[in-house]
Amino acid sequence: MDASLQSYATLLRRFSDIPDSEWQWFAARLHARTLRKYDYFIRSGEQARFIAFCAEGLFRFYYDTENGNELNKSFCGKGDFVASFHSLLLDSPSRLHIQALEDSELWVISYADYIGLYDRHVCWERLGRRMAERLFIKKEQRERELLLCSAEERYRLFVNENPELHERIPLYHIASYLGITPVALSRIRRRINLG
CATH class of the missing domain: 2.60.120.10 (Jelly Rolls)
Structure with a gap:
């Protein structure tokens, strides 16, 4: 096989x-x-x-x-x-x-x-x-993050839960997923020393 x-x-x-x-x-x-x-x-x-x-x-x-x-x-x-x-x-x-x-x-x-x-x-x-x-658990977790977490918290969760994907996805796509602009994501990354 x-x-x-x-x-x-x-x-x-x-x-x-x-x-x-x-x-x-x-x-x-x-x-x-x-x-x-x-x-x-x-x-x-x-x-x-x-x-x-x-x-x-x-x-x-x-x-x-x-x-x-x-x-x-x-x-x-x-x-x-x-x-x-x-x-x-x-x-x-x-x-x-x-x-x-x-x-x-x-x-x-x-x-x-x-x-x-x-x-x-x-x-x-x-x-x-x-x-x-x-799929339901994943959807509920995503909704919770969007409703209750700050943009920085959402980014940290994304990096922690997707360490292998984080490096493969263009930052502008990650920003869109997080519901923020690429500029805001750049600021967050600088603040937490990721780039």
């Missing part, structure tokens, strides 16, 4: 005990996809049809504002799932863009095949529930 596919199996089995026969059925429906830096997994306005697992690389999830600004919602890297869940769950156009920030490798499955898993074996329902719980 491909090493990145093996790491995907290992990750999913941390969430649910997936029998080998179920894994083989699932793996047969996966296909590899390569995205180059700045390529899009999905653009706002497109209908999502796939869920992916990031085997290598880095992505940003962002929204466009009416005045043409880009607001970063989140980042994901190796070991994370890549999807426009709003679009998939509501069968509506995506409201966000998902863009590769580095050359990236994905394992992709159609949403139709993914949903079909739930009727095959209880392991897939357990996996889906635990993935949803993980």
Whole structure:
């Protein structure tokens, strides 16, 4: 088995005990996809049809504002799932863009095949529930930080929780994610001696 596919199996089995026969059925429906830096997994306005697992690389999830600004919602890297869940769950156009920030490798499955898993074996329902719980916790933590933490506290949390990503993401993207200007981020970094 491909090493990145093996790491995907290992990750999913941390969430649910997936029998080998179920894994083989699932793996047969996966296909590899390569995205180059700045390529899009999905653009706002497109209908999502796939869920992916990031085997290598880095992505940003962002929204466009009416005045043409880009607001970063989140980042994901190796070991994370890549999807426009709003679009998939509501069968509506995506409201966000998902863009590769580095050359990236994905394992992709159609949403139709993914949903079909739930009727095959209880392991897939357990996996889906635990993935949803993980996403909910991440979303709740992000909301808490935006509501209760200062910009400096949000930056420190970002650096501490994402030490490997921090060095790979351009500072203007981090500033957008934190809800501040690049100038404000530069001041914070100088104040805490990071650059």
